[in-house]
Amino acid sequence: MAQFRLxxxxxxSLTPRFLIRVAAVALVAYLFxxxxxxxxxxxxxxxxxxxHDGGFTFCWRGSYLFHPPRRGDIVAxxxxxxxxxxxxxxxxxxxxxxxxxxxxxxxxxxxxxEPYVKNRFAWDLPPRKIEPGCVYLVGDNRGMPxxxxxxxxxxxxxxxxxxxx
Amino acid sequence: MVDxxxxxxxxxxxxxxxxxxxxxxHLEERRVKKRFAxxxxxxxxxxxxxxxxxxxxxxxxxKIFADPCRFEIEAYEVSASVSLQEIMAYAVQGRERFAELxxxxxxxxxxxxxxxxxxxxxxxRLTGKRAGGGPINETHELDCTLKKTGDGWRFTKxxxxxxxxx
Numbered sequence: 309m310a311q312f313r314l315x316x317x318x319x320x321s322l323t324p325r326f327l328i329r330v331a332a333v334a335l336v337a338y339l340f341x342x343x344x345x346x347x348x349x350x351x352x353x354x355x356x357x358x359x360h361d362g363g364f365t366f367c368w369r370g371s372y373l374f375h376p377p378r379r380g381d382i383v384a385x386x387x388x389x390x391x392x393x394x395x396x397x398x399x400x401x402x403x404x405x406x407x408x409x410x411x412x413x414x415x416x417x418x419x420x421x422e423p424y425v426k427n428r429f430a431w432d433l434p435p436r437k438i439e440p441g442c443v444y445l446v447g448d449n450r451g452m453p454x455x456x457x458x459x460x461x462x463x464x465x466x467x468x469x470x471x472x473x
Numbered sequence: 474m475v476d477x478x479x480x481x482x483x484x485x486x487x488x489x490x491x492x493x494x495x496x497x498x499h500l501e502e503r504r505v506k507k508r509f510a511x512x513x514x515x516x517x518x519x520x521x522x523x524x525x526x527x528x529x530x531x532x533x534x535x536k537i538f539a540d541p542c543r544f545e546i547e548a549y550e551v552s553a554s555v556s557l558q559e560i561m562a563y564a565v566q567g568r569e570r571f572a573e574l575x576x577x578x579x580x581x582x583x584x585x586x587x588x589x590x591x592x593x594x595x596x597x598r599l600t601g602k603r604a605g606g607g608p609i610n611e612t613h614e615l616d617c618t619l620k621k622t623g624d625g626w627r628f629t630k631x632x633x634x635x636x637x638x639x
Contacts, residue, residue, distance in 0.1 A: 389596060392580070462638070
């Protein structure tokens, strides 16, 4: 009996009922992993040491259904679609003023405590106000010249979600 | 009563007809996407590329770009209409700066606002090595315009969208 069950498990009979079940599972998996919990392979070093090149996580699309992004959140930013996204940290919110002075990030004139930043280049950026409906994003890896790091403000509508770990 | 075999054959024929119609309806879209594949191939550089190969590759620009083609890349402070001759010259010079280059496109969405004109958004990912050894890892959202000419689609405008505004 046990042998029969084992054989049925690994080599099931292709009955219509079984095929419908397989199709349903495939459809649910496609919808869930294609639109709700998107697998993400991390390429690049802009979020080190929090995320390393070659790492893996999932992006949860439902993160901002009920509230906007908060300071300190790590978010995935859409480009032309969702196959390639940018992973950055929210450091300032709409209406706030951001500035870099000698590598230290100032929000509304006060230095921001950023324990996740381990290396700092002496970045300098004049103050700028974040437009309505936008957030300011920077990667955790500041150990490079400012010109080589992609950061800045982006509309909240571009944020696809949040990595789950 | 309808024979089961005939029913299956009918269903297969209907599926084939739907697939053929779908292919015809998306023929131009596929041709435009092929231009992006050609652009990626044109930009690709294998390690140890010979100067002659670089020259031949650069000449391939005639099949990809219109004359002139407009480039708008704010991150590099580029905003200019460039002739085919200039594109070829820049391509030869530019390739010398890199030891290895690989360009890939993702999320290519094609729209046809009018006949003979395609508006495309895509994500471009450029990876490789500089001639000095440093890595290249760049990602940009592109907004491109292509025009249909006598012998295919040509890029008339390539604009990099500023997703993160410093």
